[in-house]
Amino acid sequence: MLTIRMTYITPDRNENEIIERMNWLPGHMITATKEIKRSINLVDIIVEVRDARVPLVSGNKDIYKSRTKKPYLIVLNKTNLADPATVKLWQDWFTEQRESFIFINALDKNSINTIIKRSKQILRAHDATRKEMKMMLLGLPNTGKSTIINKLSNRNATKAAATPGQTKLSLWVKADKELRILDTPGVMPPVIHEQVHTMWLSAVHAIPDHIITPEYSACFLVEHLLENRSKAFQDFYKFESLDIDLITAVEHIGKRRGCLRSGGGGSFDYEQIYKIVLTDFRKGSLGLISFERPPVK
Ligand SMILES: Nc1nc2c(ncn2[C@@H]2O[C@H](COP(=O)(O)OP(=O)(O)OP(=O)(O)O)[C@@H](O)[C@H]2O)c(=O)[nH]1
Ligand SMILES: [Mg+2]
Numbered sequence: 001m002l003t004i005r006m007t008y009i010t011p012d013r014n015e016n017e018i019i020e021r022m023n024w025l026p027g028h029m030i031t032a033t034k035e036i037k038r039s040i041n042l043v044d045i046i047v048e049v050r051d052a053r054v055p056l057v058s059g060n061k062d063i064y065k066s067r068t069k070k071p072y073l074i075v076l077n078k079t080n081l082a083d084p085a086t087v088k089l090w091q092d093w094f095t096e097q098r099e100s101f102i103f104i105n106a107l108d109k110n111s112i113n114t115i116i117k118r119s120k121q122i123l124r125a126h127d128a129t130r131k132e133m134k135m136m137l138l139g140l141p142n143t144g145k146s147t148i149i150n151k152l153s154n155r156n157a158t159k160a161a162a163t164p165g166q167t168k169l170s171l172w173v174k175a176d177k178e179l180r181i182l183d184t185p186g187v188m189p190p191v192i193h194e195q196v197h198t199m200w201l202s203a204v205h206a207i208p209d210h211i212i213t214p215e216y217s218a219c220f221l222v223e224h225l226l227e228n229r230s231k232a233f234q235d236f237y238k239f240e241s242l243d244i245d246l247i248t249a250v251e252h253i254g255k256r257r258g259c260l261r262s263g264g265g266g267s268f269d270y271e272q273i274y275k276i277v278l279t280d281f282r283k284g285s286l287g288l289i290s291f292e293r294p295p296v297k
Contacts, residue, residue, distance in 0.1 A: 022192055022195060022198045023188075023190075023191055023192055024188055024207050024208075024211045025187075025188050025190065026165070028165075028168050028185060029185065029186075029187040029188060032168075032170070032184060032185040032187050033063070033187050035170055035184075036064070036136070036138055036170070036184050036187070037063075037064070039136060039170065039182060039184075040064065040068050040070060040136065042134065042136075042182075043070065043134045043135060043136040043182060044070070044071070044123055044130070044133050044134045044135065045070060045071045045072070045073060045119050045122060045123055045133065045134075045135050045136070046064060046068065046070050046071070046072045046073070046135075046136050046138065047073045047075055047115060047119065047135055047136065047137050047138075048060065048064070048072065048073070048074050048075065048137075048138055048139050049075045049077050049137055049138070049139035049143040049144055049145050049148065050074060050075065050076050050077065050139055050140070050143055051076070051077065051078050051140070051143050051204050051206065052076040052077060052078050052079040052081070052082040052087060052090075052103055052290070053078065053081060053082045053083075053200075053204055053289060053290045053291050053292070054197075054200050054201065054204060054290075054291050054292045055076055055090050055094075055292060055294075056292060056295075057197045057200055057201065057291075057292050058139070058140050058143060058201065058204070058206060059074070059140075060138070060139065060140060060187065060189050063189070063190075064138065071100070071119075071122045071123055071125075071126055072100065073100045073101070073102070073115070073118055073119055073122060074094070074099055074100065074101040074102075075101070075102055075104055075115055075148075076090070076101060076102070076103045076104070077104055077105070077106050077143055077144040077148070078105065078106070078143075078144060078204075079103040079104060079105050079111075080105040080107065080108075080284070080288075081282075081284050081288060081289070082103075082288055082289070082290045083288045083289060083290040084288065086290035086293060087103055087290065089293060089294050090103075090294055091103065092294075093294035093295075100118065100122055102114055102115065102118050106144040106147045106148045106151065107147070109151055112148055112151045112152060115148065115152070116152070116179065119133060119135060120133065131178055132178050132179075132180075133178060133179050133180075134180050134181075134182070135179065135180070135181045135182070136181075136182040136184065137149060137181060137182065137183055137184060138184045138187070139186060140186050140187070140188060140189075140201070140206045141164030141165050141166075141185075141186030141187070141188070141206050141207070142162075142163070142164035142165075142166075142186060142204075142205050142206050143186065143206065144160075145167065145183055145184070145186065146158045146159060146160035146166065146167055146183055147160040149173050149175070149181050149183050152173075152175040152179070152181060153173050153174065153175040153176075153181070157171075157173040157183075158171050158173060158183045162205070162282075163205075163208060164186060164205055164206055164207060164208050165185075165186065165208065166186075167183055167184065167185045167186065168185050169185065170182055170183065170184045170185065171183045186206070188206070188207070198212065199212070199216070199217065199220045200291040200292065202216075202217045202220075203217055203220065203221050203224075203278075203281065203291065204282075204291075205278075205282055209278065214271065214274035214275055214278060215270070215271075215274050217274070217278060218250075218273070218274035218275075218277040218278050219246060219250070219274075221277055221278070221281055221286075222246055222249050222250060222253075222277060223246055224289075224291075225286060225287075225289075226242050226244070226246070226249060228289075229242055230242075230286065230287050230289070231287070232285075232286055232287025232288075233286045233287055236280065236285050236286055236287075237252065237253050237256055238256060239252060250268075250270070250273055250277075251268055251273075253273050253276065253277060254268040254269070254270070254272075254273045257272075257273070257276050259272040259273045259276070
């Protein structure tokens with residue numbers, strides 16, 4: 001198991017406590033997982049929505065795929081936030097694996113329409129006469145399931161929002177005469193084996209910030225961007241050089257964004273800096289970042 005350094009800025013933070021939280025699986029997700037497994041029989045096609053920046057680690061496929069022979073489409077969403085060169089590597093990899101997959105950006109309607117096109121193609125390969133389609137969308141929290149359904153049905157049929165764990169109950173939405181879609185609550189895999197995977201999932205906000213803490217998530221991101229010599233990160237916060245340590249980088253961001261504690265004394269409001277870093281990253285201001293690369297043969 002790859003162990004990442006968990007001693008960030010707050011000196012007395014209990015490292016074990018953070019590691020224990022790696023496997024975040026609240027009660028409603030356990031119930032939802034059971035319900036999803038039951039509902040699989042009601043649908044014609046399963047569409048699993050993942051995050052294009054972590055194409056395997058944000059996947060849950062084995063849980064469901066092993067239980068069904070239903071047609072299965074993997075949708076890699078938020079491609080507009082992923083590194084284009086790494087997306088290309090993944091496209092080749094998924095093609096080699098003979099998976100049905102598409103990379104999309106759910107904020108773009110054309111992109112969303114490709115889900116319908118691909119699903120119809122896949123279904124017709126099973127049953128050439130089929131017109132109506134019942135589709136289930138599943139995936140980790142915050143991957144964009146509800147956004148996709150709202151765009152497909154042209155209304156806010158189900159709640160979509162920037163915090164993970166928005167959808168708590170499954171909901172059928174009629175998109176048109178021929179298409180009904182089941183929105184399901186985002187659920188985490190039962191076990192995450194690698195600490196660094198938890199950090200990736202927290203960075204892309206599949207796990208809420210209070211679980212790993214904004215400090216660990218933001219510091220992980222700053223270290224990742226420093227190590228990867230991110231030009232966009234350097235330009236956005238106007239670093240003269242990226243040959244600096246974590247604390248210097250965090251305090252530089254604090255200075256630039258005026259994150260000083262009230263009452264003077266020149267001490268930094270670190271919590272404010274962490275929130276800024278996470279928000280800027282998730283908006284895409286710190287560049288197009290892919291965390292995971294395809295497995296090497
Ligand atoms: N940049 C970007 N943001 C997206 C994309 N798709 C969805 N989002 C945003 O991601 C956030 C989560 O979207 P939701 O549709 O609520 O995600 P969900 O999968 O339904 O989440 P849960 O119900 O919590 O499982 C929202 O703020 C969306 O606007 C995308 O392709 N690109
Ligand atoms: Mg949702």
